[in-house]
Amino acid sequence: MFFFTLVGLFSAIVCCAQSYSVQCEDTCNHIHGLDMSHYQGEVWWETLGDNHHMAYVYFKATEGKETQDATYKRNIELAHRYGLKVGSYHFYHANVPQELQLRNFMSQCRPGDQDLIPMIDIETKPKSMSTYQFCDSLTKFLLLVEEAYHQKPLIYSGRNFYNKYLQGKVDDYKLMIAQYSEYEPVLEDERDYIIWQYTGKGHINGVRGYVDKSRLMGQHSLRELRFKRW
16 A cells, blocks of 8 residues: 555656646746647647747748648648747758758748748758858858848757857857756857747647747847848
């Protein structure tokens, strides 16, 4: 009996710890948001829209030169309908021609649908490329995106990837940094970042499986990420 009591107590502690780690928005006053793609499957937006903790969502629009997320257009329309600020991101492949990737992204990410600046997801470096070649490729793409949308994109990367490849190379760009832990990321160059993606296994009513959650840091506001129309 005592053994089962201890097991039950341990399970409850673990459960509470997991709940706390993926439900940060329930315990703080930061501005929270989501990052979503087809991996979330069908989303019940009327339910998700009732969650007053969530203020924004970044949707995956495209990847590489031709991949387009099948849920993007429906989700961006419904997210707007239920009151969230929305932005779009492109998963970058450094060994794919930049012009083809930009064309793919622009076919999905239309200025009239955007509340937040475009985001470029940078997570992989081809083994065949040196760090210099990789950063040169990325810089060319970022300049193309800026020219097309008349504003610098937000850069998303993991803390370790940023520290290894990106520090000192993207100083003119706002950052969203991923680190799945209870501790806020610290970048080696001590750069400030606007958004911290703190879990890839969050839960929220309206989404059946896991969802990425993030929050704004410190005194940062969504106004800093506002999509400027021309």
